[in-house]
Amino acid sequence: MKRAARYLIFYSALFGLWTLLAELKIWPPYLFPTPWGVGQALYAGFQDHTYWIAIRVSMQRVLIGYGISVVLGMILGLGVASNKFLEETMGGLLVSLQSLPSICWWPLALLWFGLNQNAILFVVIMGSLLSVTLAMEDGRKQMPKIFGQAGRNLGATGFKLFWYVLLPASLPFIVSGLKQGWAFAWRSLITAEMLYLSLGLGQVLMMGRDLNDMSAVIAVMILIIAIGYVVDGIVFKGMERHLQNKWGLTPAT
């Protein structure tokens, strides 16, 4: 209850300030809209299905891109963690590549794939693949050795060993990396979508700018934040809580 009250106070203050600034009309309304204006833009956007379509297209892309990243990243991470040569050579390369903003892959993606969906997917994958790979590599190393030994001892080999032992054993150590990978995938996607007629949320955002419609711009920004937050809060927090309960780990505060 107390927490709800705090949220209520904070957000009413924020909205109050916003309304006040907007009503004072220091800036013209097309540069600084009122909360109602943004609300109306949101309503209109959902009403004419623009936002529904944008959300569907964007989610579809991010799920495909992120999914590929997770699978590839786990394989790569496991490879790097279990091979000394790869670890020494590729390990450093991966870390240095991570300092490259994923949108820097956009020109390369355009030349390789052309101006289409694949170029966007490529940027999304490059954005999240490294986080997942590094998390998996780290998780594989942090994971107590005894699980792998116990698994082999009980007759698990090859894919069974990976699927039933190594993967679940390393999950608590990679969940934060998976979460980070998701955040990078989402950001890369929106960035890439802003750069071409893509139907996704990124393009709808740019459309607001093109139409000089600040309410629509802020409405889409709120949508982007909300989706990122909901996935993080529901999918990843849920996963963390589930793992903590099973493993008996104390929740990180």
Added chain:
Amino acid sequence: MSTNVQKFPRQFPIPAGPGFDPGLDPRLPTRTGTPGSKVGPVSVGHSVHPVTAEPPKVGLSEICLRYRTQSGESLLALDNINLQVRAGEFVCIVGPSGCGKSTLLHLIAGLQPPTSGQILIDGKPVQGPGTDRILIFQDHGLFPWLTVGQNVEFGMKMKGILKAERKEKTAYYLRLVHLAKFEKSYIHQLSGGMRQRVAIARALATEPDVLLMDEPFAALDAQTRDLLHDELERIWSQSGRTILFVTHNVREAVRLGDRVVLLTFRPGRVKSEFPVELPRPRHLEDPIVARAAGKILDELRDEINRSLEAEYNEGVKPRIKPEVEEVRI
């Protein structure tokens, strides 16, 4: 290799009760001496055939293990280990920490290959892990992402046993270790003793011939350990499994084993073997157990001192005085 063998005379006449004597169990092959060592026939009042046609359950011949340390030097961990364990025998391996006794179990489990030498199970060489030998780890190695029941089921699932049969066997083995009520619990919800019992159930559920136990009770409190000794002895006598049990506690070794094998400090060699011919069930606090342990401990003490010297390197060299807790009777 000079293996010197000592025997403990019986201190008391054998009670004519239900005490389990593996030598009298008709299902089990008769005891044979270890080739190369001078194990005399054991005097337990039944005939002993020195040679049997069957190969030993576990046969180690000339096992050496050499590995490279972080600083790059090559270290001999195990040196020419020869050991024969017959089916149904309970063999305890003792030695100071760092003698490679745990490593030896890992080799038998097939988790790593020896540098040289051969490990035979029923006369067939070991090639990697197999569910005919299951290792029970000191810190149990249970899977925290699975429930107690799923842990016990795991080995059977890997073997491809059908679900109905798995359920049935899981229930059976959980009853055997008195944990039937905890089937749905997660590992972190159990006490240390319960976890070790789950580990035993998980190992037994794959129905291995050989149980390899790596200081399984070392981290438990005294009461829990006593209880588990009784349970392990009961399970062993009911199932007729072969057990290799590693411990650094000599009295525990005498309490449980048909035979105690003493390893030297780095490199690990078989220093002596001690057949234990005390009547079962035994108790950790029995004077005869303590006395037998005292004898082994006298030999072990030199090795412990060597290990301490190595540990303290060139600093002060502490020595263990003869009056340690183990010999007081």
